[in-house]
Amino acid sequence: MSRAHPSASTSRPPADPPSAAGARVEGITKRFGAVQALNDVTLDLPGGRVTALMGENGAGKSTLLKILTGDHRPTEGRVLLDGRPVDLRSPADARAAGIRIIPQEPEIVPHVSVAENVYTGSLPRRAGRRLDRAELRRRIVADLDRLGFADVLEPDLLGSQLTPAQRQLVEIMRALTGRTAARVIAFDEPTSSLSEHEVDALFALINRLRDQGVAVVHVSHRMQEIFRLADRIAVLRDGALVGVQDAGATTESDLVRLMVGRDLSTVFVRRPVVTDRVVLDVRDLTTDRVHGIDLRIRAGEVVGLAGLIGAGRSELALALAGDLPVRSGSVTLDGRPLPSGNPGAVIRAGLGLAPEERKAQALFLHRTIRDNTSIAVLERLRRFRFVRRGAERDLAQEYTDRLRVRTPSVEHEVRKLSGGNQQKVVLARWLARKPKVLILDEPTRGIDVGAKAEIYRIVADLAEQGVALLVISSELPELLGLADRIVVMQNGRTTGELNRAEATEEAVLALAMADDISPSAPGATS
Amino acid sequence: MTAATTPPAVSDHGGRHRPAARIPVLSAVGGQNLSLIGALVAVLTVFGLLNDNYLSLTNMQVIAEAATITGLLAVVQTVVIICGGLDISVGSQAGVASVVSAMAFTSAGSNAFAGMAAAVAVGLLIGVLNGAIIVYGRVNPTIATLAGLAAYKGLAQLLSDGRAQGYVLNDAVFVFLGRGRIAGLPVMVWILIAVALAVHVLLTCTDIGRNIYAIGGNDTAARLAGININKYLVAVYALVGAVAAVAGILLTARTGSGQPTSGSEGLELKAITASALGGCALKGGKGTVGGTLLAVALLGALENGLTVQGINSFWQNVAQGALLVVAVVIQQRRTGERAVGLPA
Numbered sequence: 001m002s003r004a005h006p007s008a009s010t011s012r013p014p015a016d017p018p019s020a021a022g023a024r025v026e027g028i029t030k031r032f033g034a035v036q037a038l039n040d041v042t043l044d045l046p047g048g049r050v051t052a053l054m055g056e057n058g059a060g061k062s063t064l065l066k067i068l069t070g071d072h073r074p075t076e077g078r079v080l081l082d083g084r085p086v087d088l089r090s091p092a093d094a095r096a097a098g099i100r101i102i103p104q105e106p107e108i109v110p111h112v113s114v115a116e117n118v119y120t121g122s123l124p125r126r127a128g129r130r131l132d133r134a135e136l137r138r139r140i141v142a143d144l145d146r147l148g149f150a151d152v153l154e155p156d157l158l159g160s161q162l163t164p165a166q167r168q169l170v171e172i173m174r175a176l177t178g179r180t181a182a183r184v185i186a187f188d189e190p191t192s193s194l195s196e197h198e199v200d201a202l203f204a205l206i207n208r209l210r211d212q213g214v215a216v217v218h219v220s221h222r223m224q225e226i227f228r229l230a231d232r233i234a235v236l237r238d239g240a241l242v243g244v245q246d247a248g249a250t251t252e253s254d255l256v257r258l259m260v261g262r263d264l265s266t267v268f269v270r271r272p273v274v275t276d277r278v279v280l281d282v283r284d285l286t287t288d289r290v291h292g293i294d295l296r297i298r299a300g301e302v303v304g305l306a307g308l309i310g311a312g313r314s315e316l317a318l319a320l321a322g323d324l325p326v327r328s329g330s331v332t333l334d335g336r337p338l339p340s341g342n343p344g345a346v347i348r349a350g351l352g353l354a355p356e357e358r359k360a361q362a363l364f365l366h367r368t369i370r371d372n373t374s375i376a377v378l379e380r381l382r383r384f385r386f387v388r389r390g391a392e393r394d395l396a397q398e399y400t401d402r403l404r405v406r407t408p409s410v411e412h413e414v415r416k417l418s419g420g421n422q423q424k425v426v427l428a429r430w431l432a433r434k435p436k437v438l439i440l441d442e443p444t445r446g447i448d449v450g451a452k453a454e455i456y457r458i459v460a461d462l463a464e465q466g467v468a469l470l471v472i473s474s475e476l477p478e479l480l481g482l483a484d485r486i487v488v489m490q491n492g493r494t495t496g497e498l499n500r501a502e503a504t505e506e507a508v509l510a511l512a513m514a515d516d517i518s519p520s521a522p523g524a525t526s
Numbered sequence: 527m528t529a530a531t532t533p534p535a536v537s538d539h540g541g542r543h544r545p546a547a548r549i550p551v552l553s554a555v556g557g558q559n560l561s562l563i564g565a566l567v568a569v570l571t572v573f574g575l576l577n578d579n580y581l582s583l584t585n586m587q588v589i590a591e592a593a594t595i596t597g598l599l600a601v602v603q604t605v606v607i608i609c610g611g612l613d614i615s616v617g618s619q620a621g622v623a624s625v626v627s628a629m630a631f632t633s634a635g636s637n638a639f640a641g642m643a644a645a646v647a648v649g650l651l652i653g654v655l656n657g658a659i660i661v662y663g664r665v666n667p668t669i670a671t672l673a674g675l676a677a678y679k680g681l682a683q684l685l686s687d688g689r690a691q692g693y694v695l696n697d698a699v700f701v702f703l704g705r706g707r708i709a710g711l712p713v714m715v716w717i718l719i720a721v722a723l724a725v726h727v728l729l730t731c732t733d734i735g736r737n738i739y740a741i742g743g744n745d746t747a748a749r750l751a752g753i754n755i756n757k758y759l760v761a762v763y764a765l766v767g768a769v770a771a772v773a774g775i776l777l778t779a780r781t782g783s784g785q786p787t788s789g790s791e792g793l794e795l796k797a798i799t800a801s802a803l804g805g806c807a808l809k810g811g812k813g814t815v816g817g818t819l820l821a822v823a824l825l826g827a828l829e830n831g832l833t834v835q836g837i838n839s840f841w842q843n844v845a846q847g848a849l850l851v852v853a854v855v856i857q858q859r860r861t862g863e864r865a866v867g868l869p870a
Contacts, residue, residue, distance in 0.1 A: 375748075
């Protein structure tokens with residue numbers, strides 16, 4: 001691996017000349033105690049352009065966004081809007097100035113309609129503070145038309161009925177119909193929970209925003225997307241801006257080099273180490289959400305589970321892990337029946353699950369890396385009921401080192417780590433447990449290229465140690481690179497199975513959308 | 527980069543070590559606890575200046591004795607709050623235990639141990655019931671124990687016919703519990719110390735404690751990490767019942783008879799206030815026995831000071847309520863919780 005020196009060779013000087021229209025951050029430095037999150041970042045976000053913001057997790061992207069949106073105040077430096085400095089003391093200030101962020105998971109009120117969600121806080125009223133339903137209807141129809149969402153968003157749907165993409169649309173409508181027209185809109189990994197089709201709709205919208213002169217900031221880890229969408233690509237590394245490139249004048253490998261400061265092969269190819277011994281044997285498993293699942297995973301095998309959002313993959317994972325009730329069917333692990341409905345018993349039987357939502361389902365954010373790593377193995381670390389501190393520390397340190405978690409110490413609180421490092425802590429917990437079967441649900445969602453490569457390496461190591469792995473991922477290239485075999489699910493059923501030679505993105509997608517293609521046929525069951 | 531190139535602007539001898547030595551001490555005690563110690567010192571100073579007898583050894587013992595029962599309930603309340611629950615029936619539970627201990631004592635022919643065993647057994651039973659209602663009935667802990675607050679108080683009144691029951695101060699064991707001293711400290715205080723220490727060790731040194739913090743910090747994650755949450759919750763509420771029973775026994779020992787309501791009413795508010803002041807996050811996952819005990823001492827010193835100064839006890843209620851709110855406000859400010867999106 002040759003170590004590049006990007007700031008010397010590939011990048012332009014980070015200082016952009018000031019421009020009038022749009023936003024500009026100037027000399028922004030942000031420190032959290034001893035940690036320097038951003039270091040003298042100067043970046044233009046011109047109106048009518050899509051500026052992609054890239055960087056490994058912990059590079060400072062989120063901090064920069066939070067400064068733009070008034071969540072954080074910069075230690076040094078200032079934010080300018082149309083050439084004039086603006087003082088963003090709170091998110092309300094930023095909103096008033098026309099700076100909006102579309103979070104991955106917008107806050108949606110579940111029990112009220114799309115229309116009421118969009119105009120929350122400024123609902124049309126009749127005398128006596130009664131809701132003016134006619135006016136509300138007129139407004140939402142007009143706005144949906146104007147924004148081109150009329151065919152994707154039904155105004156009478158309730159918040160709880162919306163898909164992730166529709167939730168984002170609601171948030172976007174809030175931004176565009178508010179009192180102040182949005183001048184700057186930042187999308188924070190908007191596509192991580194969207195299906196292909198929804199991504200297309202979102203990108204069409206972003207293009208329209210650009211044409212209207214809005215300065216769009218697009219934070220993403222997905223290269224293809226960035227090249228499809230962005231005009232300019234700004235790369236952050238370790239809190240500093242290491243380059244701003246025109247999208248047309250750069251390549252994927254250039255960007256990766258900039259981000260990680262080293263060459264990295266983006267395509268991951270794993271040496272297959274499959275054995276003949278079936279470890280996990282699932283037969284005709286049915287729960288509330290999945291039906292008649294048959295699945296066998298051998299020692300050393302990596303099975304990829306593909307499908308669209310809502311296909312039931314995570315529900316299958318949770319049912320196997322004992323967290324969702326099983327209606328019928330059998331699951332055996334090493335020939336012994338796997339208990340159902342009892343996560344602790346499942347873990348003791350040798351199955352681990354690193355769930356989809358690492359913050360909500362896996363991590364104790366206010367506890368240390370040590371605590372988070374040891375939680376599933378405390379029974380091996382205790383004498384009587386006392387946890388042996390030394391042994392616990394050593395264990396946490398061992399896995400922190402082995403997984404290259406970037407942290408000053410294992411006594412660091414997990415919430416202070418970046419997404420990629422948090423994911424590594426989740427993996428550390430399961431590696432420490434040494435399961436026979438490990439299910440990884442979206443193990444690389446929202447994490448940077450460097451950390452992804454490390455997680456692929458971990459998966460490969462585990463397979464070589466004879467662990468049976470089930471990897472759920474919505475990123476097909478990743479799944480194609482990792483898996484020995486890909487099982488595709490749709491609507492709670494398996495619609496097919498592809499071996500390494502057969503598996504292509506097209507073949508997987510065809511199975512994942514089998515019903516869309518032929519609504520009457522149940523699809524080719526494996 | 528900066529760390530490597532910028533030499534520390536401190537002279538090479540002596541002074542350089544001081545900040546490094548101080549910081550571990552500070553982080554070991556904790557910012558929350560430091561402010562509690564500060565407040566305690568302030569309270570002691572103010573009332574000490576206002577009244578000569580306030581800081582006397584006798585008055586300190588009065589404060590300690592008065593704070594013991596609150597302290598016991600606050601310590602277990604801390605455990606409940608850490609695992610994400612709440613128990614507002616602790617006072618009523620202590621009342622039931624107090625009545626049961628005195629009545630069982632009497633009916634067993636003045637056998638103190640029978641009285642205590644019966645009280646603890648009833649306490650455990652009530653605790654398990656609370657836990658079962660919360661876990662298996664899927665009732666919100668606040669509602670479940672609010673129901674308990676009323677029902678157990680009624681139970682104590684039914685058992686005792688609404689009157690003080692039995693007389694225990696003819697028994698050496700109860701006298702020892704209520705009036706005895708070991709090494710100059712009241713026995714009651716020793717019991718609090720023992721219970722607090724045991725709970726502290728449980729929380730910080732055992733896997734049980736780790737799991738309790740984990741359940742309160744993120745119950746989904748705890749479940750997926752293999753922790754049997756239901757078992758833990760029932761056990762924690764049972765622990766509350768047992769310790770509330772000890773508090774009830776001490777109440778009996780101190781007043782001389784089983785008290786259905788007097789002495790135990792309002793203790794839940796004190797216990798919750800102490801936990802919140804002591805740094806428990808009310809949404810769970812955070813809190814320490816040490817912080818809670820400091821808060822108990824602070825509340826006790828304040829209450830005693832106000833009484834010594836002859837302040838109307840109605841005002842003391844107002845002060846209590848205000849303190850609970852202030853404690854939570856400070857906590858929310860500190861964590862930045864609910865700061866976003868609320869009108870400034």
